Amino acid sequence: MxxxxxxxxxxxxxxxxxxxxxxxxxxxxxxxxxxxxxxxxxxxxxxxxxxxxxxxxxxxxxxxxxxxxxxxxxxxxxxxxxxxxxxxxxxxxxxxxxxxxxxxxxxTWYVWLSLVLVAGLLEFGIRRGYGLGGERLRNLPTVPLSRATLAWFVGGGSSLVGAATVLLVLRAGIRPPVASVAVFAVTAAVVGVPLAALLGRGIVSPAVLFAVLVPYFLTVEVFVATDSPVHILLFGPYAIVLAVAWALEAGIRSRLRGWEGGRFADEEPV
Structure with missing residues (x-):
């Protein structure tokens, strides 16, 4: 360390x-x-x-x-x-x-902390994997990531935002409280998909779509403080959208440019 x-x-x-x-x-x-x-x-x-x-x-x-x-x-x-x-x-x-x-x-400091740390993970993936100033990073692993490190980054990042979102909806008075389990699951999924896509295979579209919508939804929950988690539960279907975007980008890049993961998969970048 x-x-x-x-x-x-x-x-x-x-x-x-x-x-x-x-x-x-x-x-x-x-x-x-x-x-x-x-x-x-x-x-x-x-x-x-x-x-x-x-x-x-x-x-x-x-x-x-x-x-x-x-x-x-x-x-x-x-x-x-x-x-x-x-x-x-x-x-x-x-x-x-x-x-x-x-x-x-x-x-709601825990929400902001979880989001900025996940943003850091996404920045790490882009800069290290695509060579955008990655040599200036310090105290971070190289790519490709080991399976253990990838699992730690994806699982840790998604669990962190999931736990923060659960605390947020419990603070807002979600009913019934057991619904917070579903909130954790869908939030972890919507964070885990872009992290896995980028850090594991260099696929960027899920990260872009994540950044467009998910922080906005959480900001609304913080400052509007609705009693209903309906808009948070939409993270579940949105995670599926991100997974579809992952598959589409991977297929298009593989067909057009022969992309199979580049540095992220220990191959020469295309």
């Missing part, structure tokens, strides 16, 4: 402090009551910022850092350009009228 450099740790610390500072500043600006302890807000916020920037600095991948900063900037922009929520109490309970974007962002 490669020991992290001081620069990687410093980058992680900077990301963690930045996220905590922005979140707490937006909480204060919006007059959010302290529904959680400050530590309960700050620790997850720090973890998200630290891990995103640490991974980027340690591996030279861009996606984790850019993804994290984009979500943070987007949340801050929306929070600053919408009316403040109005807070009150009813029968001893805190009630709110209006959007609470920064609270939604902070309380």
């Amino acid at each position: 490669v020991r992290p450099s001081p620069l990687s740790i410093a980058a992680g610390l900077a990301g963690g402090v930045l996220n905590v500072a922005v979140v707490l500043a937006l909480y204060a600006r919006g007059g959010y009551p302290t529904l959680e302890s400050v530590a309960g807000i700050a620790v997850p916020a720090f973890a998200l910022g630290f891990l995103a920037l640490f991974v980027s600095a340690h591996t030279r991948l861009f996606a984790p850092a850019i993804g994290f900063l984009a979500v943070l900037a987007g949340t801050a922009s929306v929070e600053l350009t919408t009316p403040h929520p109005e807070w009150g109490t009813l029968d001893g309970y805190v009630i709110v009228d209006g959007p609470t974007h920064v609270a939604s962002y902070a309380n």
